[in-house]
Amino acid sequence: MRALLVVNPRATTTTERSRDVLVRALESAVDLTVRYTQRRGHATTLARAAAESGIDVLVTLGGDGTVNEAVNGLMTAPAGLPGEPAYRLPALAVVPGGSTNVFARALGLPRDWADATSVILDGLRDGRHRVINLGRADDRYFTFTAGLGLDAAVVRRVEQARLRGRTSTPGLYLRAAVGQFFTGVDRSDPPMALERPDEATAAGLGTVIVQNTAPWTYLGDRPVDPNPDASFDLGLDVFALRRLKVSATAKTVTQLAWRSGDQHGKQVLRLHDLAEFTVVSSRPQAFQLDGDYLGERQKVHFVSVPSALRVVC
Template sequence: MRALLVVNPAATTTSARTREVIARALASEVKLEVAPTECRGHARELARRAMESGSVELVVAFGGDGTVNEVVNGLLHHGPNPGGLPRLAVVPGGSTNVFARALGLPNHAVEATGVLLDALYRGREREIGLGLAGGLEGTRDEEVPDRWFTFCAGLGFDAGVVGGVEQQRERGRRSTHALYLRQMVRQFLRDPHRGRGTITLERPDAQPVRDLSTAIVCNTAPWTFLGNRPVYAAPRASFDDALDVVGLTRMSTTAMTRYATQLLRSSPERGPRGGNVVVLHDVTGFTLLSQAPLPFQLDGDHLGVRFGVRFTGVRRALRVIV
């Protein structure tokens, strides 16, 4: 099998030695080409070229969730091909690695490589669904190009937290869970829309859900991790279904304290709940429309502000080596 290893040298938990060891291990099982990324967006371009040229049968993403997202968007640049879905493998190298861990891989690059080698030897792979987000017609964001996501998207509060963390990282701060918690507090205190929500969720053949303060879209569970602890915003979300949505209609101090406690105590059987929590399961298509510009994120990557986003859950979009 011919494979391309897309490596992010700037990934949080990788080193030159680790990258060399993993490349040699993979080369023992496949005919391997190694391509380090040089800038943001490069991983997407590398994966796109590999797909269009037909030069490889497998692309391995070695990095964090951002690297994986870029590679997936490169593989699906022309959309899924039911007759031959692109094939992906992941070696976790970031600070959280939600996608890799949601697939059941160890959160350690060398250990995950061992699982990957065994899967290649035994021919283990699975087809998974993905989310697709794009511009919403009739808004100033309608020309925004479509973008795939692997595990989550967010409009509002959580995206603001992601944006704050990215700003701190650009200033030289390390990506830690403490940094995320500090940004959550800051985002809550300065959020001008927490008193009254500005988001409306619309879907075919259903009444609109209005006045959401924030909305989280999940393609799998868990939603994220705090250290080794999984956090479930939408416990029923699955790579085998379409998308799940969790929305909050109230973000007072009391309500946010309750939501935070519920998330910390969440499990595969139980997530956030209450009269101000809206939960939708296995939704194929819907839109989020905001009266004011709100921060937007995909797979932990802050993408600026949006007035509207169109979401589609696409089943069987990708093959993953696991």
């Protein structure tokens, strides 16, 4: 079995020594090649080339951004065989190496990279995998979440802070969220609308969160889960807020942090198991996929992609 290990050398929870241990462990189970990413987007190039070369398994060591890039490389590789992508493309194995690792944890993998590696090795030896759906936003795939508006603007603030040398922590996200809400949001004129085929348009939305699985994210060990019924086996779920009034938004955020799925009220829109929809905005909105900020958009078309990927877990 041939495998490529794509390593983000800036992964926050691993060291050179631990990476050496991982390589030796994988070499005991597969014919392994190791490549290191050198810039943003490099994992996409490496994954696409690996799929074209006919490898059996792509292993990533990094955070959710590395996983997202690798998945996009796999999904945009030329089709070598007919049939669903999950069975014509290499399987994906994810070793958690980032600060949050939402995708790996949503798959049920341990947070610790060494424990997760043991699970992956057992899966490789037993031929065990899971087929999951993916989301697609225009021409880019995502594994667990996408967002427009407030949540994406928070991601942007966190990325800017990390470029200044800050460490990604739950506290950093909380401070970014508070700062963005009180200084960077026009709460009186929500600009977005959600359009679905043969359904009434939901207008006046201030932020839109899309989930391909549950939870949406984690604060430390605590899952944050606006749509607890979201699943890798179903379509996309949506959680959106209308007017971002201080009192109503504070109540909703508190419910999110302590009682996932318990948000309600006329300011909350929740939709389950959607095959496709479009979010449009009267002005540019911050946009994120899998926790990576991707600039601003005024229109994004979302699609659920069934049986898209095999994952070793």
